[in-house]
Amino acid sequence: MRAITFDAPGDEEVLTWSEVPDVEPAPGEVLIEVAAAGVNNADLLQRKGNYPVPPGASDILGLECSGRIIGLGEGVTGWEVGQEVAALLTGGGYAERVVVPATQLLSVPENLDLISAAALPEAACAVYSNIGMVAGLKPGESFLVHGGGSGIGTHAIQWAHALGARVFTTAGSKKKLDAAQDLGASVVVNYRDEDFAERIKEETDGAGVDAVLDIIGAPYLKPNLKSLAFNGHLVIIGAQGGLDAAELDLGRMLKRRLHVSATTLRGRPAEEKAEIVTAVEQNVWPMIADGRVRPVVHQVLPMKDAAEAHRMLRRGEVIGKLLLTP
Structure with missing residues (x-):
């Protein structure tokens, strides 16, 4: 063959x-x-x-x-x-x-x-295993997925929207942001010229989102934690921004009872x-x-x-x- x-x-x-x-x-x-x-x-x-x-x-x-x-x-x-x-x-x-x-x-x-x-298969299993099974996203909750134009992102937006969640996403071009909105994203953020954590704070009246699915890794750790609501869950499934060490804000985590998980599917x-x-x-x-x-x-x-x-x-x-x- x-x-x-x-x-x-x-x-x-x-x-x-x-x-x-x-x-x-x-x-x-x-x-x-x-x-x-x-x-x-x-x-x-x-x-x-x-x-x-x-x-x-x-x-x-x-x-x-x-x-x-x-x-x-x-x-x-x-x-x-x-x-x-x-x-x-x-x-x-x-x-x-x-x-x-x-x-x-x-x-x-x-x-x-x-x-x-x-x-x-890859997108459906990655998204559901992490946001459905680990983070436990429910109808009526809010969800941020990075890379809204990616295979993972385009699937996650649709699945969370169909579930009944409010979907936030980031992407780096108007074309990708427009596609994300067409798929069901309520709030889209161009990460090249806007602080997504500040935008989420504004859109949620300071409450934050219930779950974040991240493919970037260390550079997004701090703003991801800032974006989470009480009892919120950050799930990291990629490190496109690099595998450098990053500091966890334990004060914020304790105060807001936050959860952080990191996993890959293949292994x-x-x-x-x-x-x-x-x-x-x-x-x-x-x-x-x-x-x-x-x-x-x-x-x-x-x-x-x-x-x-x-x-x-x-x-x-x-x-x-x-x-x-x-």
């Missing part, structure tokens, strides 16, 4: 469309013929050598895909050859075929085409991923099936053009997700 590979970390030019050994499903796994794979910032980090592959995982890029089941490993029940699925992966998506634990499969809603379904045990996927299918998939939440696909490119997809994502040109098709 063919896949995107690279011999050593580097710029986009290291990516090549190459012949690689075929994969076969182990017990509990399924073999998928890939229809499309989602492109994520984590893929760019891995390509540069900054996101180690978990033990036992494929070193091929790609953390989500859609496709058709073409093989079942021993002991797999509830799924059939020929069935269309989306999948949360630990790696291997930039390929013609991939194996994945059956517990990380999601059915494709009838109102969704198979290619677009590849834009959902979680298979049992935890299975729980997350089940929760997403139960709580998020109905919103997709009835159209309240939809995948936002910026462009679909041939998989051999993965280098160009990485350039587009690095340059900040993308609203929603880029998808690659073999």
Whole structure:
């Protein structure tokens, strides 16, 4: 089979469309013929050598895909050859075929085409596991997500809006802010020329928001804490601003009873991923099936053009997700 590979970390030019050994499903796994794979910032980090592959995982890029089941490993029940699925992966998506634990499969809603379904698993699982399950966002509460034009952001805005929360978001261009408003954001802030913490204070009469989903890390820690309401929860899932140390304002945290969590999705045990996927299918998939939440696909490119997809994502040109098709 063919896949995107690279011999050593580097710029986009290291990516090549190459012949690689075929994969076969182990017990509990399924073999998928890939229809499309989602492109994520984590893929760019891995390509540069900054996101180690978990033990036992494929070193091929790609953390989500859609496709058709073409093989079942021993002991797999509830799924059939020929069935269309989306999948949360630990790696291997930039390929013609991939194996994945059956517990990380999601059915494709009838109102969704198979290619677009590849834009959902990573964002849906990251957002729901952190803001639905950890922060416990409820209808009527308020929520800030950074990177409103990203794959995570465009999904989080829609999900929280459909839940009945008031959504705040940041982005760096008018085009992305306009897209965020169209998706359901009530308040949009251009982080290039406005202090988002001050804007949230103004918009909430000083109360703050109940939850923050952050992909920036250290540079946003202080303003994120300033943006939280009493008993608010900050969840950090990325560090695009760097992995430098940052100080926690313990006085503010104690006074306002704040919570801070930091996590990644890829390295979680298979049992935890299975729980997350089940929760997403139960709580998020109905919103997709009835159209309240939809995948936002910026462009679909041939998989051999993965280098160009990485350039587009690095340059900040993308609203929603880029998808690659073999």
